[in-house]
Amino acid sequence: MAGDMHAEPTSVPAEARERHARLAEQVEEHRVRYYAEADPVISDAEFDTLLRSLEALEDEYPELRTPDSPTQKVAVEYETDLAKVEHRERMLSLDNVFDDAGLALWASRVAKDVGSSDYHFLCELKVDGLAVNLTYEDGRLTRAATRGTGRTGEDITPNVMTIAEIPHRLKGDHVPRLVEIRGEVYFPMEAFEGLNARRVEAGEKPYANPRNSAAGSLRQKDPKVTATLPLHMVVHGIGALEGFEGLGRLSEAYSLLNSWGLPTTRYAKVVDDLDEVREFIAHYGENRHSVEHEIDGVVVKLDEIPLQGRLGSTARAPRWAIAWKYAPEEVNTKLVNIRVGVGRTGRVTPYAQVEPVTVAGSEVEFATLHNQDVVKAKGVLIGDTVVLRKAGDVIPEILGPVASLRDGTEREFVMPAECPECGTALKPMKEGDVDLRCPNGRSCPAQLRERVSYLAGRECLEIDHFGDVAAAALTRPLAPTAPPLVDEGDLFDLTIEQLLPIKAYVLDQASGLPKRDPETGEEKIVTVFANQKGEPKKNALAMLDKIAEAKSRPLARFINGLSIRHVGPVAAEALAREFRSIDRIEQATEVELAAVDGVGGIIATSLKEWFAEDWHREIIRKWRAAGVRMEDEGAGEDEGPRPLEGLTVVVTGTLEHHTRDGAKEELQSRGAKVTGSVSKKTSFVVVGDNPGSKYEKAMQLKVPVLNEEGFSVLLGQGPEAAAEVALPVEE
Structure with missing residues (x-):
């Protein structure tokens, strides 16, 4: 927060003045690049660091905090081809906090200035878009402008008119004579990624980020171009307001804006105290990628509008609101x-x-x-x-x-x-x-190492203590030790005697290159499975135990672990659900494979090509000889439809008595299809703690939602009984 502009003058050292001038110049330059040119050369985090350094210097020497300082201005003035327009009421920026201490300090100032405990906080997501001001006169949209300096912005009315969800006329009879609506125009993440993928495919340079793309789209001169882009807006405030009274709380104002046909946020929540603010921040910190738009934090506002007026604002930001910034991405x-x-x-x-x-x-x-x-x-x-x-x-x-x-x-x-x-x-x-691609699939040490590492990982057999170092050591140990794994078929025949002499480089997980000692520069070498006395390490023995346990994993895990091109977890589950054994998959025709829901022609062809290789079939022979279960229960039996056959289920949140993968396997073993997204075709959504946007979408689409108790009913008694105990739909 900015300090007191009327503090007593201090003697400012020349070095501090020079540093202040240098920092101020950098902040102004980067604001021009960000707001005017949409071509920043530093990240948001680096800019925040510069601005905080400037504020800290002014806190130490208040004499430097003049009206011309960048800390006292919303943005910098810059030249533009677009017409300048003046906002009726100033558009402010927000002060930022980056940790709990900063949030608590802001909240304590609010409590002190309000002088009462009878108030609430409104929490909402901080959309990383372009700040826009919409002016409606007698219900009709007459102007749209960027925030600009806060007092004047750029006229972007023709381009904003092309955004479908922004009404040209407000709904209802009870609309104000004049109102300024503040909000953010953004590019949805999914649409942005799709657009960039198409640009790269066409040999064009991709856009840097959604925010700059939205800004550039609204500043270009041809509205027809803007109309082709999937821009959206979310409104979050009111500026000037004439001919309308009676707004007591900002959350009520949001409901009013929505009734006028304006796009308000789905991610706002009124809370009673700072602990609930912290819960909101933590929840979306963990689930920020479940939201359709880019976010870089949470905005916390005092909900009572009269109290907002009592707190007022600094030269650039309201005192009644703060932005919590997440770690930069x-x-x-x-x-x-x-x-x-x-x-x-x-x-x-x-x-x-x-x-x-x-x-x-x-x-x-x-x-x-x-x-x-x-x-x-x-x-x-x-x-x-x-x-x-x-x-x-x-x-x-x-x-x-x-x-x-x-x-x-x-x-x-x-x-x-x-x-x-x-x-x-x-x-x-x-x-x-x-x-x-490297066509040397059988002998390339890199491919074998990566296949073995994937096979032992979470998506497949979940073998604890089997990491990248073990995968590298078992496939390419240092001479004279021979590799214990010629291919992944040897995994279940490993013995402790094979492991004890193995030495290997310590590899970097991302690059696959040997790590080096920071002092000597020499490549790091370790005896992987034995201690200094030559005895087995506890992790080595535990790893062998976990390998033995993995023999009874569900069939889908093994299919996925074969690293067949195009066959991932979803296709593996579909194949296991349909055929129930590896032999039946191998014997199936390409047409039969392609007919499986979730497989199709490309995967079917890839499967037939994989099974045509002798050394691939040898992997399966070795596994079977080692006692690996290569079929699911009931394979080969004509047992009719399984109890959840034909159902599509989504599992979200943290369940108390099931892991996410365990819940999926319970469903799949009963014939259900488990997917990762909610649609009208979803039969049930199973929710645990912190379910996020999938729960919200299920409620929106009125898909039956089950808590963990309802999930048990579904598994034990079937879909009809589960439907009876589904959670009530929120209106």
Whole structure:
């Protein structure tokens, strides 16, 4: 929060004045790049750091906090081809907090200034879009403008008129003589990703992020172009208001705006105290990617409008509202190199090695670049400053370069012609494929290592203590030890005697390259399964026990673990549900395979090609000889329809008595199809704690929702009994 502008003057050292001038100039420059040019060269997090540094300096030397300081202005003035228009009431920005201490300090100031405990907080998501002001006169939309400096903005009326959900005339008879509606125009994430995928496919440069795309779309001169883009808006406030009285709470105002036909947020909640604010922040911190638009935080507002007036505002922000900013998911860093990695199906993929940087709460050194065509379409060069994004658990991705920072030393990436691990010539699997692959599926050490690692992982057999180091050690130990795994068929025959002598490099998980000692620079080597006395490590013995347990995993887990191209968890579950044994899948015709819901022609062809290889069939023979169960219960029996046959079920949230995967397997073993998205075709949605947007969509579509007790009824008594105990639909 800004300090007191009328504090006593202090003697400001020359060094502090110089630093203040330098910081102020940087903040102004980056605001122009962000707001006017939609071409930022630093990340939002870096900008926030600059602004906080400036505010801290002004807190230390209040004399520096003049009306011309960037901390006292919403934005900077800049030249534009669009007409300037003046807002009737100033559009403010928001002050930010980044931790609980900052939030608590703001809340304590509110409590002190309000002087009462009789108030509420309104929590809503902070949409990362373009701030827009809509002016309605006698119910008719007469102007749309950007926020601009807060006092004047750019006239974007023709472009905003093309956004379908923004009404040209307000609904109802009881509308004000004049009202300014504030909100954010945004590009939905799914639509943005689809648009970028199409641009890359067409050889065009992808857009950097949804916010800049929305801003550029509204500032270009041809409304016909804007009309082709999937822009949306969410409104979150009122500016000037004439000819209308009686608004007591902001949450009530939102209901009024909605009744006028304006698009209000579905993610707002009135709470009683700061602990409930914290719960709202924590919930969407964990579920921020379940929302259709980009968010970078939560806005917390005092709900009572008269109390908002009592608290007032600083030169740039209201005192009655604050923005909690989540850890940034986009940062800028240096692209050190572009390497290639080999996946479990032979696909050779470029990936970026960047200067280590913290993003979304973790340090990142590697990021995906998908394929050589994407590298070219994105226009990234080795040595560029690049925009890196890490969203939740998604693999970090390079979005594009900051081209304006190039100095001429950057160089293009050249895709290698040979596999970096086995030297086999790379080629597309068939004509027209974008991806290059290593065709040496049986002997390529990289492919075997990745297949074994995937087979032991969470999506397949869930073998604890079997990580990347173990996968590398078992497939390519240091000489003179021979690899215990010639292929994944040997997994269930491992003995402790085979494991004890193995030494291997410690590999970096992202790059597959040996890690080096930071002091000596030497590659790290470990005795993987034995301690210093040559005795088995506890983890090694536990790993063998878990491998033995994995023999009885459901069939779908093994099908998925075979790393057949195009066959992932969903197709594996469909195949297991239909055929119930690996033998029946192998014996099925291509037409029979393609007819399975969730399989289709491409996967059917891939399955037949996989089973045609002798060494693939040998993997299954080895597993069967080792006692692996290669069929589900009831295989080969004519037992008729299973009790949940034909149902489609979604499981969301945290269940107390079932893991997510365990719940899925219970459903699938009874014939149900388990999917990840809710639609009108969904039969039931099973919800645990913190179910997120899937629960909300189920209520919206009136799909029956079961809590864990109802889930037990579904499993034990069937769908009719479960329907009787479904949760009531929220109106």
